[in-house]
Amino acid sequence: MTKVPTTQGLLFLPFSDGYDDGMKPSDDNDLFISKFKRRGKATISDFIISSENEGKPITCIVYPLLLQWVTEVAREQHIPLAVLWIQPATVFDIYYFYFNGYESAIKAQTDNSKSKSSIKLPGLPPLATHDVPSFFNATDVYHSALSMFQEQMEVLAEEPNARTLVNTFDALKPEALKTIEKFKMIGVVL
Numbered sequence: 001m002t003k004v005p006t007t008q009g010l011l012f013l014p015f016s017d018g019y020d021d022g023m024k025p026s027d028d029n030d031l032f033i034s035k036f037k038r039r040g041k042a043t044i045s046d047f048i049i050s051s052e053n054e055g056k057p058i059t060c061i062v063y064p065l066l067l068q069w070v071t072e073v074a075r076e077q078h079i080p081l082a083v084l085w086i087q088p089a090t091v092f093d094i095y096y097f098y099f100n101g102y103e104s105a106i107k108a109q110t111d112n113s114k115s116k117s118s119i120k121l122p123g124l125p126p127l128a129t130h131d132v133p134s135f136f137n138a139t140d141v142y143h144s145a146l147s148m149f150q151e152q153m154e155v156l157a158e159e160p161n162a163r164t165l166v167n168t169f170d171a172l173k174p175e176a177l178k179t180i181e182k183f184k185m186i187g188v189v190l
Contacts, residue, residue, distance in 0.1 A: 011058075015043035037069045044073045062165065066148060068155045082163040083156065086190060089166045089176035090124060094132055096180050097121045099153045110136040123179030156183060 018035040061081040063070035074081040118126035
């Protein structure tokens with residue numbers, strides 16, 4: 001990224017992951033993730049400290065799904081944070097319920113693609129199999145991605161004031177934004 005976008009009061013912080021020329025097929029994926037996390041945490045920590053020293057304290061950190069490690073930095077620095085959830089609010093709710101007591105009910109429907117019955121989750125309308133993310137189906141090529149969503153839900157559960165910026169607006173999905181009482185879900189149009 002050569003030019004960083006600017007908006008009054010909003011800062012973007014690009015950093016090198018150590019693979020500026022891209023990854024090669026022979027590169028170790030675990031090593032990449034480790035370097036990415038280490039470099040990212042150091043960059044964000046340094047930026048927070050330098051901003052504080054300049055009299056421009058960081059008041060909130062917004063992070064996407066794949067960067068749960070940002071929460072560690074925010075907690076160390078006592079800075080509020082919010083996850084940016086780019087999928088609809090209902091999808092967030094489905095993931096939440098999957099990892100909080102409804103896994104077997106969802107799996108029973110998604111693993112049986114011919115099932116005509118609906119999935120019933122608290123506060124949501126009945127859902128058909130095609131309404132839920134394909135990651136839940138054990139035969140999905142990307143089924144292993146579920147662990148990222150589980151980690152995100154676990155990180156959010158540890159936050160005393162978890163805020164999630166969700167890709168919607170209040171009038172479109174008011175029930176889905178309020179279904180999970182322990183998380184403050186805020187509709188934003190992306």
